[in-house]
Amino acid sequence: MINYLLSKFIQGGDEHTSKRNTRLLLSITTSVLTKLIGVGSTLITIPLTLNYLGTESFGVWMVISSVVGFMSFSDLGIGMGLQNALSKAYGEEDTSSQKYYVSNAYALAIIVVCVASTTLITISYFVPIERLFKITDQVQLDNAVSAFKYCVLAFFMGIPVALIQRVLGGLQKTYVANNVMLVGSVISLCSIFTSVYLDLGIVGLSLLFVLSPLIAQLIYSIYFFFFKQAVLRPRLRFLSRSRVSSIISTGAWTLCVQIIYTAKMNVPTMIISASLGLLAVSEFSIVQKLTGLLATMVGMALQPLWVVYGEAYYRGDREWIEKTLTRSLQVVLVLTGAAAIAFQYVGQWLITAWIGDGVLPSLALIAGFSLWMITSNINICFVMLLNGTGNFKRQAMYSIFCVG
Numbered sequence: 001m002i003n004y005l006l007s008k009f010i011q012g013g014d015e016h017t018s019k020r021n022t023r024l025l026l027s028i029t030t031s032v033l034t035k036l037i038g039v040g041s042t043l044i045t046i047p048l049t050l051n052y053l054g055t056e057s058f059g060v061w062m063v064i065s066s067v068v069g070f071m072s073f074s075d076l077g078i079g080m081g082l083q084n085a086l087s088k089a090y091g092e093e094d095t096s097s098q099k100y101y102v103s104n105a106y107a108l109a110i111i112v113v114c115v116a117s118t119t120l121i122t123i124s125y126f127v128p129i130e131r132l133f134k135i136t137d138q139v140q141l142d143n144a145v146s147a148f149k150y151c152v153l154a155f156f157m158g159i160p161v162a163l164i165q166r167v168l169g170g171l172q173k174t175y176v177a178n179n180v181m182l183v184g185s186v187i188s189l190c191s192i193f194t195s196v197y198l199d200l201g202i203v204g205l206s207l208l209f210v211l212s213p214l215i216a217q218l219i220y221s222i223y224f225f226f227f228k229q230a231v232l233r234p235r236l237r238f239l240s241r242s243r244v245s246s247i248i249s250t251g252a253w254t255l256c257v258q259i260i261y262t263a264k265m266n267v268p269t270m271i272i273s274a275s276l277g278l279l280a281v282s283e284f285s286i287v288q289k290l291t292g293l294l295a296t297m298v299g300m301a302l303q304p305l306w307v308v309y310g311e312a313y314y315r316g317d318r319e320w321i322e323k324t325l326t327r328s329l330q331v332v333l334v335l336t337g338a339a340a341i342a343f344q345y346v347g348q349w350l351i352t353a354w355i356g357d358g359v360l361p362s363l364a365l366i367a368g369f370s371l372w373m374i375t376s377n378i379n380i381c382f383v384m385l386l387n388g389t390g391n392f393k394r395q396a397m398y399s400i401f402c403v404g
Helices: 002-007 015-073 079-091 093-124 138-156 159-170 174-197 201-228 239-273 278-303 307-314 319-353 363-388 392-400
Strands: none
Touching: 015 138, 015 174, 015 201, 015 278, 015 307, 079 159, 079 307, 079 363, 093 138, 093 159, 093 239, 138 159, 138 201, 159 174, 159 201, 159 307, 159 319, 174 201, 201 392, 278 319, 278 363, 307 319, 307 363, 319 363
């Protein structure tokens, strides 16, 4: 069934089209595999960490995860700007510009890290972070605040390291980037077991979890820039104001899109934590995670369309783009609609079998997330097209009306 659906994306054509279809199929396959590993890791780690940490500390971990997720835009759109610039250069067969885009993006990312880290350290002395957690026990509160600070700082430090994913995407090697993510997921899973076995608590568990994907990305970055594509290795002599402007102009609008999306996904958890407490966070987060697994499976499969749309767009292959968009919508409606209907009937049973009956969401909450699952994945079909063709400005303007 999956092979049949994937084959719907593959169409005949000239040499460029044939290579594009092959890359797309490889990217979709590895994306699905990566997400399956991620799903399996989540199914294993959530009940494990819930039992290990307890309800309150588990809620702390979910809050930290939401905050880190909300900060996914903190590279100011540099990564997406780099990916689109490389995708355009690839489509136009402009190999000479690629090393300039890479060097300038890494330079910008390092500047962002320095500014963001300094700002975090400074404001931590003035902003009462502990208000984010409604915890009465002082020891638990101190651990929650420490975990929060360390994880955010680690996330900032990893911004330049994570750019390798965008470099590979822009060079039409999304399937390689997916393999790097796959290794990172395995390391993350191992870090959870290690944290529980060594009893590292919320601080050690959350910090190792944030750092784990960066290990795989750092190792591959060294291999890529020193052995695989040394010509693209970031160098000071490749810094160029015109290339910086190109990355920033695209990145600014992608930043708006990221802020809007991450706000819709992660702010509710922080609001629930501050207003209703960590028990409510646990209930909300568990159903969000479970429905999110089903939704992101499709979203992950569609992700490779971004850079492939870009390459096709800059080659002027409009017919391929239109056919692929239509077929992606058909596949999403079939898969996501069936998953949403099934989840509405067996959702509570799955959650009970998964973590027990200590945290059981209402049918209304499950229905809401089931509807979200359908609409968000239909939206992703169009988002990938807009991203690939560089229409971030229009996308950001439309998204503003959907924040609520």
